[in-house]
Amino acid sequence: MxxxxxxxxxxxxxxxxxxxxxxxxxxxxxxxxxxxxxxxxxxxxxxxxxxxxSKQIVQPPEGDGITIVVEKGQTLSIISKTYLDDPRKWKELLKSNQIDNPNLIIPGMKLWIPKSLGKKPLADIQRYSGKTEVLKVSQKQAVWSGASVEEGLYAKDEVRTFKDSEAQFLFLSGSKFEITENSHVIMEKGKSDTEPDELYLRKGRIRSIVQKKPSSNQRMFLLKTDSAVSEVKGTDFLTEVDSSGNTTLSCYEGLVAVTAENVTVNVSSGFATYVEKGKPPLKPFTLPDPPKPKEE
Known part of the structure; x- marks a missing residue:
């Protein structure tokens, strides 16, 4: 009519x-x-x-994936690369959403990313105490939310603790990290499968127990701060960043290569170094007795 x-x-x-x-x-x-x-x-x-x-999709069961909104300029390959770590998986993405024609993907429509199809998290939160929050940047969230045990952390996700709180998370490689009160860290993925994952400590203190791998020459992990970069090869160390962005690194086991201003010092077990922002690291100095790990 x-x-x-x-x-x-x-x-x-x-x-x-x-x-x-x-x-x-x-x-x-x-x-x-x-x-x-x-x-x-x-x-x-x-x-x-x-x-x-074309904007209608089958609603997924709760806890079995995430739903995203297609943004302007995004292609199926870009979406697959962002959420599946592989731009070639766009056909599987269409199949999961029961869409036959790829030309029907338009800005504003919703797509379901099944958990079984999505990329694996870099780390999981093992435990936390006190007020601990997570910012899921990987899911385009702009608001901090309370942390939960076994919550997956992806590239760009952030975790922060407040007074009298702490959190521990486990990376897929088996490495453990524990942040103390008033700390803030950001997850970073290696640029390629052969590059190590990264953790950026914006402020506070983090205890790192990095899992060793078969190849002793392979870089295991990078811990970054505003003033230094620590290259780790299987070790137990403590990193602290003060309010001015200066870094103190204490090594309790293994070896950590600390670089700042194109100068690198190797910090071995029982030693520490201090890096003032904008300056090279100090020559390693002897540590006092290490803190005892907390019983779980």
Missing amino acids: KIFNFLKQFSFFCNRRWDQLPTFSFTNPSLSKLNFYLIFFITFFNLTPLISE
């Missing part, structure tokens, strides 16, 4: 009566402008429901 009324108004605009509209003929090679517009609008109104249907 809406189409019928629209066509009547359109014909009036063309100064013609509805019953005087020319009849379309497939045998007539030359179409009038009016016939062209009629076909265009009829086709448009008939395709509109199809476009709307």
Whole structure:
């Protein structure tokens, strides 16, 4: 009925009566402008429901994945690279959302990323106490939320603790990290599969127990601060960043290579170094007795 009324108004605009509209003929090679517009609008109104249907997806069960909103400029390859770590998995993504035509992916529509298909987290929160919050930047969240045990942490995700609180998380490699009160860390993924993952300590203190790998020459992990970068090869060490961005690193087992201002010092077991922001690290000095790890 809406189409019928629209066509009547359109014909009036063309100064013609509805019953005087020319009849379309497939045998007539030359179409009038009016016939062209009629076909265009009829086709448009008939395709509109199809476009709307493309935005509908099967709702996933709770806890079995995440739902994202397609942003302007995003392609299936970009989405697959961002959420699946592989741009070639876009066909599996379409199949999970029961979409046959990849051209139906438009900005504003929702896509479901199944947990079984999505990329694995860099780390999981093992335990926490006191007020501990997580910012899921990987899921485009802009608001901090309370942490939960076994919560997955992905690249760009952030964790912060407040007074009298702490949190411990376990990386897939088996390495453990524990942040104390008033600390803030950011997860970073290596640039390639052969590059080590990274952890950025913005402020506070972190105790790191990094799992050793078979290859002693392979970089295990990078711990970054505003003033230094620590390259780890299987070790137990403590890193602290003060309010000015200065870094203190204490090594209790293994070896840590600390670099700042193009100068690197190797800090071995029983030694520490201090890095003032904008300056090279100090020569390693002897440590006092290490703190005893907390019993779980």
